Amino acid sequence: MSFTAPVAEQRFVLDHIVGMAQLAETDRFAAASPDMVEAVLEGIGQFAAGEWAPLDRSGDTVGAKWTDDGVVMPKGFREAYQAYVEGGWGTIGSPEEFGGQGLPYALATAVLETLGGANMSFALAPTLTVGAIEALTHHGSEEQQRLYLPHLATGAWTGTMNLTEPQAGSDVGALKTRAEPRGDGTWAITGTKIYISFGDHDMTDNIVHLVLARTPDAPAGTKGLSLFLVPKYRLDEEGAPGAFNDIKVVSIEHKMGLHASPTCVLSFGDNGDCIGELIGAEGGGIAAMFTMMNNARLNVGLEGVQVAERATQRAVAYAKDRVQSARAGAASRDSVAIIDHPDVRRMLMRMKAQTQAARALVYYAAGQVDRANLGDADAKKRLDLLTPLAKAHGTDLGCEVADIGIQVHGGMGYVEETGAAQHFRDARVTRIYEGTNGIQAADLVGRKLSMDHGSTLNALLAEMREGSQGEALIALIDACGEVGRHMLGAAVDDRLAASYPFLTMLSVAVCGWLLEREGRAIDDSDSSDFAKMKRAVTRFYGDQIVPEALGLQASALAPADALYAIGPEAFAA
């Protein structure tokens, strides 16, 4: 099935949720005129549909292969990636001084959504490159920026994030990879990293690994970590890729999905010849990593939007095409397309609504990135608060929508030929990587709630309450306020035990508020299919999905002793 970029919807959300016109009024984003935005959305839509979408299936069935010479991508990926670089699609949001176009982050978000909607595995390569750009832009030396950023900004080289090690999954403080000074300002890197997405591939001339490692005599835990720039090939005097930097691909994972995204085990410095450069200050690894990571978290939330959009398009096409059974209660006994059966239509409406909710949430957060970059301190705080919501709820919705997509297909959804199953398998990891969704919930009720004693949350809730009309939505916003106050006074265990239900409630409240706003932006006289669908979706979300989230309040207030009244051994009983 072909993929069509949802240009009208993206444009609408950029206009009414992000406030693109407001951004374009600033000097920095003056280039983001309506014409430019339209041209970018249309252009990437055509590119992604034409070049990347056709590779989605072979990416799954053939997959990236591990060989003695490193990772080999399936046929066509190298060319399609080069076309992406040459088309300048990597440069949208990159800094102008390094060859980028410096357009709003929110617009770059829409571009990345379209790439990933076309081919989710493939879009992970640019996603991670953006993280590397952010880290170097904020923490790199001038020399590092000059040598690396122009290549990363275009996507000519890709970037990776190297955090996880076998003994340290989510526990970054337990990392063991070592960096020893070589006496010339550079560092010898040794250690093994796992779960490195696009840790190796054959699409570009170089790969820029950003590696968390421990320097000699560094303190234990996260404070002893520094971030290193470790290219696959060291740069020669002209800044071109030169000597191999002793980074071995030990294996790639056999995953349930995302087969065209090679997940590598990388061994650094097996032969004592892996050289890295420190990024920022020694011991400043975690701060620099969070610069990458927060960005990456939003973009993983965006993967939820990507897969939801694609799964919905596929399910709608199938349901319009597949004719089966007469409609119950109808006069005619002729079989109808299954989209006309009520429960199928309910599933499709839910897919549409959850996809649009996820997009509103993630784009809204992306708009806060732009506002923060313009110096708005409140936007920065709101972004910090919303990041765990965008990551966790965005990916929860991506998985939910892909799951419903299988159901719409019936038996055909379970056989691989249809493609619905691939989305379901691909989507599942998004709730795990870049900090599991449980860790996002812990971040919300911990750092994000505590950072200012709940005032960022309360300001958001007050603005939401002021701007909302639906009875259930107002009740949900009030319930979030009540739970938030409870959380602030609760013991750590109680907060954490209830963190996930709270994250979901709050996310639905934010989505409900944003979708109400979208609904109001539709003119009453507009009789286009887009307008009709937007009215239906916003009504469905407010009437049916918002009330569901109210059902989580009991869990969000439940104490931890419900879980700790028994010991671990009883769980095996």
Place this chain on the structure above:
Amino acid sequence: MSFTAPVAEQRFVLDHIVGMAQLAETDRFAAASPDMVEAVLEGIGQFAAGEWAPLDRSGDTVGAKWTDDGVVMPKGFREAYQAYVEGGWGTIGSPEEFGGQGLPYALATAVLETLGGANMSFALAPTLTVGAIEALTHHGSEEQQRLYLPHLATGAWTGTMNLTEPQAGSDVGALKTRAEPRGDGTWAITGTKIYISFGDHDMTDNIVHLVLARTPDAPAGTKGLSLFLVPKYRLDEEGAPGAFNDIKVVSIEHKMGLHASPTCVLSFGDNGDCIGELIGAEGGGIAAMFTMMNNARLNVGLEGVQVAERATQRAVAYAKDRVQSARAGAASRDSVAIIDHPDVRRMLMRMKAQTQAARALVYYAAGQVDRANLGDADAKKRLDLLTPLAKAHGTDLGCEVADIGIQVHGGMGYVEETGAAQHFRDARVTRIYEGTNGIQAADLVGRKLSMDHGSTLNALLAEMREGSQGEALIALIDACGEVGRHMLGAAVDDRLAASYPFLTMLSVAVCGWLLEREGRAIDDSDSSDFAKMKRAVTRFYGDQIVPEALGLQASALAPADALYAIGPEAFAA
């Protein structure tokens, strides 16, 4: 990871939910003494853990293979199946006059749960055989029963259900497979059937296909369908498998999971030499098929229990073993097993609770089968009402629990080596086959609600309300009553549009009522791990899961016009 049959829990549910002691007071089930029940549960637990569980992984990675000579099962399956037949495990619930043990259906349900917990793909073979036994017991001729039932009762031959055809998925009335009289009382069968689980394999000497087909001049739609007995090998004069019956395996599906369960496309009579016998009356195919299907629906609900139990055991073992990060807020900075982190423990508690809820629901329905077989007409009606709940909610929970199981494993959950991903992939089809869960919801608000103008539902709700104490549970039961009354007066479209949320609400209410009953059955003085866990689970379910279902009330009362205000074309906008 090894599998351990949950014998204590099964015994407890048989005692307190099914009421095994009551059943054993009857002449028919006098053999079902506590000692016998214990021996059966322990015996099948040892057998399944020792013989079937070790093949679960190779069943997934190797899978059933399609060859020119038919389907070849992975190494070890034939022997493990023969051991099952020789151990007599197939005979538990089969009729005594044909070599079965005639024990309660609820006990056979526990046996099948254990087999499928050990190896879900594999257990589909016995599951379908039970359906064939039911159809022949109720609709077969004496001769058919004499020739086939002894072999099916032991499992020496397996059975299949042949409904679906390429042009007719859920629409049974559109079937085209033909049966022409051969003049000697037998019929020539021609046609193609798809999605035939264990439609071919190399584990037994014969396979008994039950095939829905259309006789000449039969009316259109479901009334023109008859059920035929079509063995893979026709029986010779001694009743042993003889001539090949011209049934060709055209292909097997490439599925997302359940790889050890070959899903066949079967072509009957390509060479004009496929002979079938009519089962029951001509035109009585649908009635006979529902005899198989209702039983199969309960057993598919049971597959939800199977996979939930296995996924939970795996996740608990992993979470007790995997040490990572210190506990937030704790004095010690030592890393702990992840089961000690609040959100992980919440996930595990939810897995335990949903698994026990699914088991209570399915076993309770199985107990109604036994009561109905003893002549209790109200039990038969209650069984009819509960069957769509057991199938749909049981499988929804199986999928939910398998999904949480991946999350507990973190990154390890997404790589195939762990096994958590297999459960997630295996489970997904259960919400589709034997009537999609959407069709179950339609059955609930259609046939099952209308059959007696809601009186069976109201009787159940009244009994539940009388026997419940939790505030949220009572509110949920009342809400179900309100929605049920609304449904009875609502138009067909409105009923169907809200059918799924209603099915879920009602299922949770039934589970909540049953789990409260389980909680009360635990003696206050009992300090065993089992008792502690049961108290924690029943509390968690009542305090956290029951309130969630209240959040569905708005959807269950929402009118269809929320879905039909727009046309199909707007869904592509």
